[in-house]
Amino acid sequence: MACVKPDGSLTEVAVRALGELAGGGAMEALAVAKALGKPLFIARGILRELGEAGLVRAEGEAAAGSPATALFRLTDAGQAARETGRVVS
């Protein structure tokens, strides 16, 4: 479920995930999964990819490697990407 295409534009599911986070504040992966209509493991993969791209940051126990309890929040770069549909470098 790639989130960022080679040209820097976002995939549809990435835009939707960022939109959910923009509207919902800090969200658990399970809430993102339900909003996207995707299995939890797919939502975790999406959130990880968005995190690696600097568009989402994990809070709480996520930094300690506990994806089950992590909260995810949009970063400023994520907000910009949501508005433009691409990663702004």
Added chain:
Amino acid sequence: MDTPATSPCIRLPRLGEPAPDFAAETTHGNLHLSDFAGTWLVLFSHPADFTPVCTTEFMAFAGIHERLRALNCELLGLSIDSVFSHIAWVRNIEEKTGARISFPVIADLDRAVATAYGMLMPGESATETARCVFVIDDKGVLRAMIYYPLTTGRNTEEIVRLVEALQTADANKVATPANWKPGDKVIAPPPRTQEDATARVADASLECVDWYFCRKEL
């Protein structure tokens, strides 16, 4: 042939221990084992894309996917093929048979996952994974392994039964007898003391063959 002196020393996974971690490219994007935390997982390998026995297996795995999901269990396939091959094969299966392949498939070109899980059987094939099944529980612990040779397609009903049996054992602190199915009687844990053994055979709620062998309804 490798000799003991030249063979790489690879520790195979063991039941009851954490399943080997992985990060892998799949038909559903990059996935890590930790993405499945809180969910049971059936990780299975097949020898190669676009081969007949594997195609029948993929159709059969697709057929049990929803039943596994109802058990909070996901499916994840693997072979030593590229993600492009996987995508083409999955599309071909869907087009030719109507079976929708709804689970991800790992493209393990560098054999990292296959090696970590002991899926390679050089006596059978140097380039293909055997038909392996690993049941990993919701805490990431390896709970069951099944290995089949290249010639023989797996029985996916047995895989559903295996997950149901493991979950039943966990939930009720019991064991399950041969050919157990949901609804059948289960095996009460054997007593650990003489006093418990005496009490066991007097327990009217149990159906005992002898003190060490008692069945009960759930």
